[in-house]
Amino acid sequence: MSGDTEPGHDPGLEWGLCGGCRHAAVKRSARDSRFLRCRAAEEHPALARYPQVPVETCVAFDPDPARSPG
Numbered sequence: 001m002s003g004d005t006e007p008g009h010d011p012g013l014e015w016g017l018c019g020g021c022r023h024a025a026v027k028r029s030a031r032d033s034r035f036l037r038c039r040a041a042e043e044h045p046a047l048a049r050y051p052q053v054p055v056e057t058c059v060a061f062d063p064d065p066a067r068s069p070g
C-alpha cells in the first residue's frame with residue numbers, strides 16, 4: 001500500500017491545478033505533513049515530482065471531472 005491519497009480528500013489545502021488533475025497524489029510524512037506528488041513527472045522530466053503548490057499553470061494538466069482545482 002502506497003499511503004497516497006487524492007487531493008479531493010484533503011479539503012482546505014490549496015493545490016491549484018493539481019487539485020483537479022488525474023496525475024496528482026498526496027503523500028503524508030511521518031509528521032503528518034502533506035506533499036503533492038505528481039505521477040506525470042515520471043514520464044515528463046520537466047515536471048517536478050513534488051511541485052510547489054498551488055500550481056497555476058502546467059503543460060501536463062489532465063483534468064479529472066471527479067475533482068476540482070483548489
Ligand code: SF4
Nearest residue numbers: 018021024038058060
Ligand atoms: S501534471 Fe501538472 S497539474 Fe497535474 S499533478 Fe502534475 S504538476 Fe499538478
